Structures are given as structure tokens and as C-alpha cells.
Amino acid sequence: MVGEAIVITSGKGGVGKTTTSANIGTALALQGQKVCLIDTDIGLRNLDVVMGLENRIIYDLVDAAEGRCKVQQALIRDKRFDCLHLLPAAQTKDKSAVNPEQMQEIVETLRPEYDFILIDCPAGIEQGFKNAVSGADKAIVVTTPDTAAVRDADRIIGLLENEDIEPPKLVVNRVRSDLSREGNVLDVEDVVATLAVDLLGMIVDEEHVLKAAHKGEPIAMNPNSRASLGYRNIARRLLGESVPLMAVEEKKSFFSKMKSLFGIKS
Amino acid sequence: MTNNNGNYVTIKGTKEGLTIVLNDQCSFHELLEELKKKIEREQRLFENGPQVEVRVDAGNRYLSKSHEEEITEVLNKTGSVRVHEVHSNVMTKGEAQEVIEKATVTSVTQIVRSGQVLRKTGDILIIGDVNPGGVVEATGNIYVIGALKGIARAGTEGESHAVVCASVMIPKQISISDTYFYAPEKHEKQEQKPAIEGPGYAYVTGEEYKAIAFEETKMLGHYLRSVSYT
């Protein structure tokens, strides 16, 4: 097996990189894929919390990079799935505790064991970003539909163009129906037009996402959430299925709202 | 060889005024000595009359900056002569390279994204957008086949006749030489309208109070012809 290593990045903090990593990972695992999540946000780790796997951490990414343990020893196994593992970030170090070569080595060690290796990237464009990107062959850029996040996503896409990596795919997170949109919120189509990359999916803004993170139970496990459906569709698209962007994402009422958001006449 | 029959320096009167033609075969030292002598000899010619503008023609001699200054100094000493121009047919490879660069159009097929700076000597043709936070700089003109949503700086070495042209003109900022255009901030104006509807170009207008104005692209030829006369 030769797994794909995908970095999930954004530039700006708080737009949903960790949420996206956790939920795409969960959705892929629900499809029977072997998935390994790597948290590279050293010093601010929280993918373990969102996944509900924080209490069993003994070793972390820095331990594995520095050879204090084998990479396999640092993995946390998620018992809810056949194969969903997490390599947690260190909490007490900083981003410079790992370098790109070490990251590449870790990814190469894991690659034969998994279908997907998802790398949760820290905010910013410095060392942490460089580490996260160094091991990846694909990238997913996450943004929210606001000017500042889109500006940072654009910056990140520019930096990714200099890397030996496929053209990134876009996830627009926290999309609201037009009724609750206000002020500085952009249309998804404007976001896609500016960034000029393929749209992999969009995730609605939903209170369940926050509650799920709080419970340590990724929203993708909940079959009754619209955000969950969004993540499951992204997983199917990553597996090569062509899932129409809007058609099945939402329940009827929301669907019609989305259609008007996209200017599609029903 | 000091006796050269005074052949190295010739003073000619032309329609434009006086031209001092310098021999381009002798050594610079000999040339300068003779120029000094000749000026001394002709002192009367310059002394009482009104100030004359002269043009110096060095022919096929390469003149370094310091050579040029020495010649100018000798002439300016007379008090009544002002050197308008020192001309030479010869330039260094470096200078020639610069002239070529300034006359070239570099075409680039990419999106200039936030945080990226694209800087070129001469003109730039961008096939793609310039996104907010992206910067394009040229000593000449800038042409964007796409949307200009970031910053464009044309004529960065002082060419105020340079233009910035774009299919969709929604710049955050444009500068041409030292004249600036700033888009209104969002709190000043809710609606972010293009600076001009449809394809357009930005240019410098005004004599005393310079400002950047926008015009439809179809008028660009007219503008370029009008400035080539000035």
C-alpha cells in the first residue's frame, strides 16, 4: 500500500484546519480506509482533543522525530474504527523542535501502512508550515468566506506553488445560508474565483460542530448533521467518486437556500 | 605629442546652438589639454556675450562619468557656457543591456497572489490575475490580461507616461512614477466598485496637481500617441 500524504493548511488560525483534518479523517475511516492523522501544531496541539484521544498520549511527534521512540509507538489507536490512528503533537516544545527532513522521514515510515496520511498544519507561514508541507504530496487549503482568511489562503496557495506538491484543493468552511449572512461575508463563488483552485467541498457553519469537538466525537460520525454530510462528501471525492457539489449536501430547505446563494434558478 | 595643429577640438555653430566636436582617436589627456587651450584662446568669444548652450559630441569615444564631468567643468569655467548635453555614440555592454531590458516586454502566465512581488525592468504582461496583497512593479508599463485586484506600480524609475492596463480594474493601489491612486477603504465606501467598468488603463493627468485617471482601453493608442510628442 502506498498512502497519500495530504497536508491541511490555511495560513490564518481558527478557520477550521483541525476540524477539517479530524472530520475528513473520520469520514475516510468510516469508508473503511486506513487513516493516520498527524498533528504538527507543536505547542498548541488539539487534534487529540477534537478526536477525543487526549488521555492515552505517552509519546509524541517530537519524540518520534528525535528517535526517543519508534513512530509506531507514538500512534494512538482510535477504537471506534478499524484503522484510524493519531500521531499527536508535543505540547511542551515549539515548532523548531522538528525539521522538514524529520517530517519527511516520519511520513515515509507511515506511508506503506495507510491509505491516507492527513497532516494538520499550524497557522502561519514559518517553520511549522514548512514542516507540515515537507512530507505531503497533496494539499487541502481551508478558508472561511471572509476577506482576511481568503487573503491568507491566497498567500498559502502562492507558497504551495513553490513546493513539489500537486495544485491544492479548496475547502470553504463555515458557510452560512444567505439569510444569516451579514457584512463582510463573501460568496463562495467569489472565494473560488479569487483563489482559482478546485473546490473540494464546502462545510456549513453549524453549532453541532462545536459541540462535537467539545465531546471529542467528530461531527462526521453524526449522520444527521449537514456539516457531517459535507465532510462525508469530501471523503468520497478524495476516493475518486464524483459527488455533485450541492445536490446531496443539504436537506431540502437548505438546498434551495444554497441554490439561491449560487444564483442557480430552480 | 603636444603639437597637433589644433585638430582635436572643433567648434561648430548649428541650428540648435554651438556644438563642440571632440576627436575620438587621440588620448583623453591630449583632448582635454587642447580643449582647455582652445577655450582660453576663444575666451573673448564667450566672455561678454549672453550665456550660450553647447552640446558636446564625443563621437565614437566612450566617456566615463568622470571624463564627462571633467569636460563639463572645463567648459563651465568660462562662465558664459552651459553644457546642455554630452553625447557619445558608445555605451558599455551593461548600459546597452539596460536599454534592451527597458524596451522589452516580459510576459508572465500566473496569478500574482497575496504576498508575492513581481518586479521587472521594462514592461510586464501578466496573463492571470493580480490578487489582493499581490504587487507588480515595472520600470515601464503594466498590462494585466485578467483582474487587477492588488497593487501595480508602473514607471518605477520616474517614467510618468507609463500606464497600467487591466481587463478588470479593481486595484487597491496604483502608482505611476510618483503619482498615487488609492481605492477607498471599505469603511469609507461599502460597495467595492471597479475604478472603471470594463477593460481600462490608468495614467497620470494634470500639470501642477498630478493625479491618476482611468480611461477605457480602446483610448490607449490615442494617449500613447499624445505623450510621444511631449
Ligand SMILES: Nc1ncnc2c1ncn2[C@@H]1O[C@H](COP(=O)(O)OP(=O)(O)O)[C@@H](O)[C@H]1O
Ligand atoms: N463548520 C463549522 N461550524 C461551526 N464551528 C466550526 C466549524 N468549523 C470549525 N468550527 C469551530 O471553529 C473553531 C476553530 O476551528 P479549528 O478547527 O480549531 O481551527 P484551526 O485548526 O484552523 O485553528 C473551533 O472552535 C471549531 O469548533
Ligand SMILES: [Mg+2]
Ligand atoms: Mg488547529
